Amino acid sequence: xxxxxxxxxxxxxxxxxxxxxxxxxxxxxxxxxxxxxxxxxxxxxxxxxxxxxxxxxxxxxxxxxxxxxxxxxxxxxxxxxxxxxxxxxxxxxxxxxxxxxxxxxxxxxxxxxxxxxxxxxxxxxxxxxxxxxxxxxxxxxxxxxx
Numbered sequence: 001x002x003x004x005x006x007x008x009x010x011x012x013x014x015x016x017x018x019x020x021x022x023x024x025x026x027x028x029x030x031x032x033x034x035x036x037x038x039x040x041x042x043x044x045x046x047x048x049x050x051x052x053x054x055x056x057x058x059x060x061x062x063x064x065x066x067x068x069x070x071x072x073x074x075x076x077x078x079x080x081x082x083x084x085x086x087x088x089x090x091x092x093x094x095x096x097x098x099x100x101x102x103x104x105x106x107x108x109x110x111x112x113x114x115x116x117x118x119x120x121x122x123x124x125x126x127x128x129x130x131x132x133x134x135x136x137x138x139x140x141x142x143x144x145x146x
């Protein structure tokens with residue numbers, strides 16, 4: 001079984017470009033893929049829904065997403081209707097085999113002020129394997145907490 005874990009840093013490459021297609025091509029072929037720092041509706045990455053985009057780029061994978069960070073990103077349109085969105089930052093699991101269930105484990109929040117004051121966590125997925133159900137985790141840690 002081939003496992004891949006990758007902190008995609010919200011799709012931002014060393015060349016200064018956001019490129020989810022490049023990331024998808026890098027991880028394609030693994031049986032289980034654990035991604036960290038996957039976001040939804042942040043300005044820095046063009047207000048994109050990265051889990052949906054990655055799922056479209058890897059259509060032969062089952063996937064789940066868990067976001068320890070979740071705030072309102074809704075806006076009122078010109079006609080007065082609400083475009084309801086959540087700005088999220090989290091982890092993703094993708095699998096060639098079905099993911100029976102998932103849950104998000106939250107970690108202690110760093111007692112700091114600044115850009116590293118995000119909640120972190122582990123996304124657990126129970127995946128159907130040839131030997132039966134196995135728990136896999138997409139885990140994002142911070143050096144600022146115990």
